Amino acid sequence: MSSPDNRAPIVKVLRGACGDLLKQTPMERAIVVKDLSFTYAGEQVPALSHVNISVDEGEFVLITGPSGSGKSTLLRALVGLIPHSYQGTMEGEVKIFGMDTKEHSTAELSTRVGLLFQNPENQLFSLSVEDDVAFGAENLCLSPEEITSRVNWALDITGIQKYRHTPPYELSGGLQQRAAIASILSMKPSILVFDEPTSFLDPRSAQNFVMLVRDLNTRLGATVIVVEQKLELFFEFAKRAVILENGKVVADGDVKEVLEGCIEKRLPINVPIELKVRYISRSERALHPHMVDLVREVSAQLLGGH
């Protein structure tokens, strides 16, 4: 549930950013990817091929696919790194709240959409957490008072106030992850994109991380896009899943339906076992029928307990 109070700062801050870098277009959808194709310079095979995806504000979308399917490329296209930092041929368009990524710089887009890369270590450059959190806000030329208030807000939301003076090197993976998130939040983007965020986390930290992301979506109203391989962590919270394979969208819809579709279509996806259980009788390896029934009963019991 996103309270209006939590929404207001996002809008207020867009206005507070210096210059009239941004034109407000509240009637536009959060993300519109239309017929996007991209081939990296020097490559023959396109990384993305005629991708069409639209995302509304407040959605929680899970994107997955085998390695090499174009997930990272798509994320880069969402924040403007493609086409501005990566060489190649881009066709089609990507619009963030109506802003065409071909016509707006990555810096302009950064106040609308923030990207958290896989390795938090390489997203923290300062010698203390609070300096890193302030970094983006400094780059936007906000006033020192505004920066102070944003830094406190971001540290609060991510729960790392007490680490504000700690150098990033001394933080554990999970805390580094939070510091990196805070450093993006201080720019107050309303869309947050995460690239395989749990890769460097142990299972406990990964669970805590998922809680944080869920809060960002439900309490702050952030639009969340997560690219993941470990689907079992997110499939309970995401409403929608998009599957990419070889640069194309092969499925897009309700999480459970899409993932079960993967089982049917035999796509090489890490479908969570909770969903696979239903198909247990359809396996190539013969399980004794009484075992099949037993497993079905047990899993129904375990799932029913949720």
Add this chain to the structure above:
Amino acid sequence: MSIFEGFKFRRRSTWVHNLDPRVKLALSFIFLASSVSTFDPMELAFIMVIQLLFITSSKSLRAWLRSLSQLSLFVLIILISQIVFGTGVISAILYSCRFVIITSTVSWFFLTTSPDDLGRSLEAIGIPRDFSFAFTMSIRFIPVIAEEFNSIFDAQRSRGLELDVKGFRRRVMNFLPILIPVFVETIRRSYEIADSLETKAYGAYPKRTRWKRLELKPLDKALAILAVLYVFVVLSYRLGLLAGLIRNT
């Protein structure tokens, strides 16, 4: 490696640590300049006492002593070489004293100034912000790269790589399987950092806000005045000596 201990920043809250880094930079420079330009044992002793004052006030005595014990080798070399070159025992001792003073000055400066503050004071003396940012970022990544070096070192040794081989050329070649991966990884890292900088709007505006400004506090101003007085006293002492010498000849 404990030579470096006397120069590695430790987070404390003494008055020395809290001094404005520009003032510290100026003070260190003044002490360095004045010690290098004199052979007067009284002066050198005076300067040394001041350095000890800074060192003890910043609770860095042990670190300083530790690195001094490592540097004692150098002190010995200087002493012996000066005696060998025939400048006399007294001046050999004075050269060694100067060396100790210089390292002490540099020592308390780096012990009490965070790399952050260092970066800010570099900006204050006119170095462009981009450079000081690159400077602090390099410092930030030093431990990361060191750790990577160690893990690649372990990995290649586990694949049978021997580094204790005979022959200079072979020794160097055997380091390549360690150096190349670290190098490659560092380059890859810098691309990732660049992407991250882009998405944080680095370079959107020619002048970014300075969230934290350096501000001179009363103690800083007091020390600045004392520094000026010190220079004055030193100069007049030397000129006084000089004047005395001229009068006597």
Add this chain to the structure above:
Amino acid sequence: MEGISVSKVEYTYPNGMRALKGISFDVRRSEAIAILGPNGAGKTTLIKLMNGLLKPTSGSVTIDGVDTKTVPVSKLARKVGIVFQNAEKQFFAETVYDELAFAPRNMGFQQEQIDNMVKHIAHMFGIEQYLQRNPFSLSGGEKKRLSIASVLVWDPTYVIIDEPTVGLDFRYRRLLVDMIRRIVAEGKTVIVVTHDVDFALLTSQRCITLCDGTLLRDGPIFDVLSDESLIEKASLVQTFTLKIAKTLLSRGSRTDEVMEVINVLNWGAGNT
């Protein structure tokens, strides 16, 4: 005297940190063991003690009767192969062939032998078509396979893999499980350090849990993972597969039946 013997091993780092506080266990040939535990438990330290990179501060580690304190790493590595985490970052050679040949060359094998070893392992990992390519040009999954192949190439008797499934996608996870099972059947010992409970269940019969430098439990994997308090201490997350397995066991199913269910759940059901 075959096997690895870890005897009352303690290890304290130069900076004073006590990473291991007295660990003992034995490992035989043809065993598959999973080592589980939270970050900071001492798992990586333990691994490094097994090939002599680190020597115990007290206690001893013997590999096939040889004390690791008496022999250099390059000799011990002949028997104990370790695939470290992020091993994809250790590439330096110009071709995949040279990368694979690196260790055998260091260990003094003959050119012809090396050629056979490289071709054999490349075939096993499905990367023979890449032998003349630059390792840096491979995709993520291919790099991961190459990094494991670079250690298996010289056929070490004991293979230790640190976090093999991080970043590994679905297809290669299966390849890895199958490969581990195959080499264990051939007589090798595989020790896997992992947080991936399902992977542990699929590859290992025995499980050792470490926490805070001490060995909490050492036993058959189902026994160890059924211990609720252990799961808590070892900072593990119970996967759905594990929950099903435990419930089935508590209802009297046999271990081999439950293993079959686990296999089917992970791969049989629906997808390949």
